[in-house]
Amino acid sequence: METYGGDFQHNIQIATAVRIKPIDALQTAQDCVLDIAGCPSSNTVTCTPASFSAAPSGPKVFSVNRVFDEYSTQQEVYSDAVASMVESFLGGCSSTVMCYGGTQTGKTHTLSSQAESDGEKEYTPGMIELSLREVFSKLHKFDKYLLRFEYYMVWNETLYDLFDDGDYSREIKPKDSDFKGIYGVESIEQALDLIDQANLKSYKLRADLDMRRVHMILRMSLDVIDHDEDGPEISHSVLSFVDLPSCSRVLKTGASNNLLKECQKVSQSLSAICNVLWCLKENKRHIPFRDSKTTYLLSDSLNKNSRVLVIGCISLVDNLSYDSLSTLRYLSRFQTSNQQPEALMNSRNSTLVKLILISKKINVTHEEKEIPQVETCLKSLLEVLSSDSDLPEPLSKSINWHFGNKGRKLLSSLIERILEGIFSEKNWVATRKVKTIYSICSE
Ligand SMILES: Nc1ncnc2c1ncn2[C@@H]1O[C@H](COP(=O)(O)OP(=O)(O)OP(=O)(O)O)[C@@H](O)[C@H]1O
Numbered sequence: 001m002e003t004y005g006g007d008f009q010h011n012i013q014i015a016t017a018v019r020i021k022p023i024d025a026l027q028t029a030q031d032c033v034l035d036i037a038g039c040p041s042s043n044t045v046t047c048t049p050a051s052f053s054a055a056p057s058g059p060k061v062f063s064v065n066r067v068f069d070e071y072s073t074q075q076e077v078y079s080d081a082v083a084s085m086v087e088s089f090l091g092g093c094s095s096t097v098m099c100y101g102g103t104q105t106g107k108t109h110t111l112s113s114q115a116e117s118d119g120e121k122e123y124t125p126g127m128i129e130l131s132l133r134e135v136f137s138k139l140h141k142f143d144k145y146l147l148r149f150e151y152y153m154v155w156n157e158t159l160y161d162l163f164d165d166g167d168y169s170r171e172i173k174p175k176d177s178d179f180k181g182i183y184g185v186e187s188i189e190q191a192l193d194l195i196d197q198a199n200l201k202s203y204k205l206r207a208d209l210d211m212r213r214v215h216m217i218l219r220m221s222l223d224v225i226d227h228d229e230d231g232p233e234i235s236h237s238v239l240s241f242v243d244l245p246s247c248s249r250v251l252k253t254g255a256s257n258n259l260l261k262e263c264q265k266v267s268q269s270l271s272a273i274c275n276v277l278w279c280l281k282e283n284k285r286h287i288p289f290r291d292s293k294t295t296y297l298l299s300d301s302l303n304k305n306s307r308v309l310v311i312g313c314i315s316l317v318d319n320l321s322y323d324s325l326s327t328l329r330y331l332s333r334f335q336t337s338n339q340q341p342e343a344l345m346n347s348r349n350s351t352l353v354k355l356i357l358i359s360k361k362i363n364v365t366h367e368e369k370e371i372p373q374v375e376t377c378l379k380s381l382l383e384v385l386s387s388d389s390d391l392p393e394p395l396s397k398s399i400n401w402h403f404g405n406k407g408r409k410l411l412s413s414l415i416e417r418i419l420e421g422i423f424s425e426k427n428w429v430a431t432r433k434v435k436t437i438y439s440i441c442s443e
Pocket residue numbers: 020021022101102103104105106107108109110121245313
């Protein structure tokens with residue numbers, strides 16, 4: 001993967017990605033409070049809260065290293081963002097993958113992807129399983145290695161060891177963790193089984209203690225002894241997966257005492273992570289690892305040569321859009337390259353995504369205020385489609401996905417009709433026609 005980390009000159013390489021959760025079968029475009037335009041090949045997210053009272057200043061543009069839209073698959077997220085972290089880990093460089101976002105935005109899905117209990121959704125392995133598969137398939141290359149797994153839950157700044165055979169509900173100190181963990185795991189099946197059992201313990205513990213906002217931290221350490229012509233080479237690296245909840249909505253809208261306390265602790269911990277990463281990036285002498293349990297626990301894998309990937313999970317259907325906006329703001333703190341958001345906003349790919357979101361929306365909402373946005377967007381897209389130049393691959397893929405194989409032609413005629421019908425006549429009766437054409441194109 002060329003782009004990740006490529007433009008980071010700092011000691012620690014920090015990359016950011018956004019994953020947009022698809023709206024589910026029970027939700028409609030009307031439920032979307034955010035218009036988010038982004039595309040797999042673009043690295044900006046343009047976020048327009050539909051409820052302008054939530055953000056009177058209008059659209060906001062956030063730059064990240066990679067946007068995974070709502071149609072992205074687990075395999076795409078893995079191949080494009082996580083695989084290189086695993087490669088670094090196997091090469092002796094510690095790597096941390098963090099998933100951050102509001103509740104129900106797809107953090108667990110992205111990391112663990114558990115099968116749905118009603119069996120309706122297909123099981124697709126998440127980043128943890130895909131990474132473990134890669135690691136186990138490469139271990140035979142080393143002359144000698146020692147693998148160690150640890151799994152922790154942090155709640156209200158209290159640490160629990162989910163691999164503790166005895167009393168896993170016992171609070172532990174981060175320094176105790178040096179002697180903990182499971183060694184000698186020999187197969188991917190054994191590893192996944194251990195993680196599943198630990199997840200069951202965490203559900204029980206969460207229910208027993210009424211925990212609602214927790215951090216989950218899975219760590220895999222690898223010690224390798226390899227021999228080459230210069231003699232033995234020893235390396236130590238850690239690969240961590242961290243599930244970080246966001247509490248901005250709760251903090252903004254208020255909550256009961258216990259939940260508020262939980263959220264304040266989470267928020268302190270998130271600031272501590274942010275400070276540590278900033279200090280590492282700035283090459284500061286003092287790194288405030290001790291400011292939170294999570295940073296203390298990760299201190300051996302956050303250092304000069306390590307890599308961090310923060311995946312922000314966001315949802316188009318987000319009550320008042322607080323969580324998604326705050327997730328994007330959090331990610332933008334780590335962004336180091338100087339993107340030109342305006343230029344990127346006009347790129348062909350983000351235009352298409354915007355069109356798709358808006359055309360879904362104009363089928364159901366008739367608000368005049370959307371007309372100028374839709375018009376600009378459609379006109380620029382029509383220009384792209386009418387030109388002879390080849391469409392970039394993700395764009396043609398998206399067109400096929402949304403409008404069938406005849407994609408480009410149908411889409412052009414659809415846009416022409418939308419422009420004729422709606423913008424010249426300014427007549428919303430045309431919306432019905434558009435709706436019909438749209439449904440024919442989508443068949
Ligand atoms: N990219 C996706 N594709 C399909 N389904 C998804 C996707 N992301 C999330 N979901 C579904 O959305 C629901 C909520 O996702 P998930 O449990 O991962 O959210 P979460 O952020 O971990 O929530 P919480 O913080 O409350 O634990 C699940 O049913 C999950 O299967």
